[in-house]
Amino acid sequence: MPNSHSYMNEDEIDDELKCIICHQPFHEPVTSVKCHHTFCKECITNWMRQESSCPVCRIHSNREDYQLNQSRVLRNQLDRLNVRCDACHEISIQR
Incomplete structure (x- = not known):
C-alpha cells in the first residue's frame, strides 16, 4: 500500500500485523466475516x-464479506509502529 511514511525496523514488525497480499502493516484493516482473515481494505x-476467494484459505467470498476491523487492540498495535515521514523526513514517530 502506498503511504506517506516508511516503517522503522520493518523486519521487526510482527507478521500478524501485516497483510498477506502487500506484506506491509495493515492499512484500513478489514476482516472476513466467514473465515476471519484480515487484509488491507484496498x-x-x-x-x-x-478472485472470488480468500487469499489465505480459499473459502468462497465476495467484497461484502469483508468488514472494517473494529479491534481496538489491533488498531493500537498498528498505531504504535514507528515510522519515518516521507514528506518531512522526521523519524521515530508513531503512524
Whole structure:
C-alpha cells in the first residue's frame, strides 16, 4: 500500500500485523466475516476484482464479506509502529 511514511525496523514488525497480499502493516484493516482473515481494505478490494476467494484459505467470498476491523487492540498495535515521514523526513514517530 502506498503511504506517506516508511516503517522503522520493518523486519521487526510482527507478521500478524501485516497483510498477506502487500506484506506491509495493515492499512484500513478489514476482516472476513466467514473465515476471519484480515487484509488491507484496498488490497482485498483489488484481489476480489480477479478472485472470488480468500487469499489465505480459499473459502468462497465476495467484497461484502469483508468488514472494517473494529479491534481496538489491533488498531493500537498498528498505531504504535514507528515510522519515518516521507514528506518531512522526521523519524521515530508513531503512524
